[in-house]
Amino acid sequence: xxxxxxxxxxxxxxxxxxxxxxxxxxxxxxxxxxxxxxxxxxxxxxxxxxxxxxxxxxxxxxxxxxxxxxxxxxxxxxxxxxxxxxxxxxxxxxxxxxxxxxxxxxxxxxxxxxxxxxxxxxxxxxxxxxxxxxxxxxxxxxxxxxxxxxxxxxxxxxxxxxxxxxxxxxxxxxxxxxxxxxxxxxxxxxxxxxxxxxxxxxxxxxxxxxxxxxxxxxxxxxxxxxxxxxxxxxxxxxxxxxxxxxxxxxxxxxxxxxx
Numbered sequence: 001x002x003x004x005x006x007x008x009x010x011x012x013x014x015x016x017x018x019x020x021x022x023x024x025x026x027x028x029x030x031x032x033x034x035x036x037x038x039x040x041x042x043x044x045x046x047x048x049x050x051x052x053x054x055x056x057x058x059x060x061x062x063x064x065x066x067x068x069x070x071x072x073x074x075x076x077x078x079x080x081x082x083x084x085x086x087x088x089x090x091x092x093x094x095x096x097x098x099x100x101x102x103x104x105x106x107x108x109x110x111x112x113x114x115x116x117x118x119x120x121x122x123x124x125x126x127x128x129x130x131x132x133x134x135x136x137x138x139x140x141x142x143x144x145x146x147x148x149x150x151x152x153x154x155x156x157x158x159x160x161x162x163x164x165x166x167x168x169x170x171x172x173x174x175x176x177x178x179x180x181x182x183x184x185x186x187x188x189x190x191x192x193x194x195x196x197x198x199x200x201x202x203x204x205x206x207x208x209x210x211x212x213x214x215x216x217x218x219x220x221x222x223x224x225x226x227x228x229x230x231x232x233x234x235x236x237x238x239x240x241x242x243x244x245x246x247x248x249x250x251x252x253x254x255x256x257x258x259x
Contacts, residue, residue, distance in 0.1 A: 002201045002253075006150050007194035010067025010185035011229045012059035014162075015217055016178050020062050025233045027212075036181070041122045050084045052164040053115040055181035060119060060160040067185035069156045071123040074185070075149050078116040078131045079142035079161040081221040115162075127155075136243040139224035140250035143200055143242070146186050156187035161222040177219035182226045195232055196256035200242075206251050207238035218244055228252045235259050 013021040014036050017029030038046045038054030040061035046054065056078060064071050113131035120129040128149070134141040139161050146159040162181030189197050210230045217223060224242030231240050231254055239251040 003144060003147050003199050004151055005189050005197045005199040006147050006186040007189050007191045007197045008184060008232055008254075008256075009069070009156055009187045009191060009194055010063040010065070011195070011232055012062030012064075012066070012160075012183040013226060013229055014055040014059045014179075014181045015226070019058065021059075021229060021233055022062075024230070036179070041118060045118050045122050049118055050114070050164070051179060052080065052084055052162055052181070053118055055164075055179055056080075056115045056160045056162045056183070057119050057122070059162070059181040059183040060158050063160070063183040063185045064158055067156060067158075067187075069158070069185055071158075072125055073127050074125070074156055074158050075128040075146075075153075076116060076119060076123075076125065076130075076158045076160065077142050077145050077149070078113070078119070078129070079133065079138040079159070079222070079225075080115070080131070081133055081135050081138050081163050082166055083131075083133065084114050084164075115160075119160075136221045136224075136247035137250065139222055139228070140200060140242040140247065142225070143184075143186075143252070147200065150186055150188060154188055156185050156191070158183060158185050159225070160184075161225045163220050163222050175219045176216060177221075178214075178216035180217050180220040180222055180226055182222065182229050184225065184229060184232075194257065196235075196237070196254060198228070198240075198252045198254040200250055201239070201253050202248065202250050204239055204251055204253070206241040208236055208240045208254070210240075221246075224250075228254065232256060 036055035
């Protein structure tokens with residue numbers, strides 16, 4: 001099963017030590033970049049936003065800037081396996097364990113679509129925005145949603161995926177992972193300029209498997225989109241896995257243009 005191809009127009013990334021895709025390609029970690037700055041959000045919403053939302057906003061902004069798309073118009077799809085889980089569990093503990101009233105302000109940023117909502121508000125976005133979750137298949141599901149929008153409307157779409165470290169009382173048996181957020185702007189294959197193009201397939205074995213990510217990043221459910229972006233950054237072509245072995249086995253069949 002193959003999906004139609006789309007063009008890669010821009011990419012962005014945030015992970016511990018590397019606050020942008022450009023920094024990641026440079027290969028030298030910034031010891032001060034331990035938490036996302038959230039510079040893509042306005043001051044009011046930056047104060048409200050959790051770490052996951054900040055990282056997704058910065059990654060999406062980097063990708064949209066590279067793609068030269070208008071953030072007030074571009075449809076945005078945000079994928080996350082657990083969303084703002086730390087805030088959500090803290091609120092549930094307040095309500096059920098300590099019998100304390102919940103903070104309405106914290107509740108608004110605990111829901112799964114908090115990041116897509118705040119990014120949309122800060123960008124004054126008049127296009128479509130949505131959130132989805134599919135565990136380790138979230139990158140593939142988000143990309144398929146984005147491909148569908150590109151084909152239906154013929155406009156660039158920003159796809160961003162990220163997860164914060166899982167609280168132990170949510171996923172105590174799961175391996176620990178670090179914060180990771182990635183974003184890619186895709187568009188029609190005839191769009192110029194473009195970095196390359198790809199399609200999504202289910203079944204073929206990967207031929208590219210980036211090895212530069214540490215074990216904590218690889219354990220993140222959103223590593224698949226980061227692997228795709230890493231391949232684009234390095235101008236590689238081949239089949240990139242969209243999960244680390246816990247998903248259904250989707251790959252992105254990537255063809256980068258000569259640099």
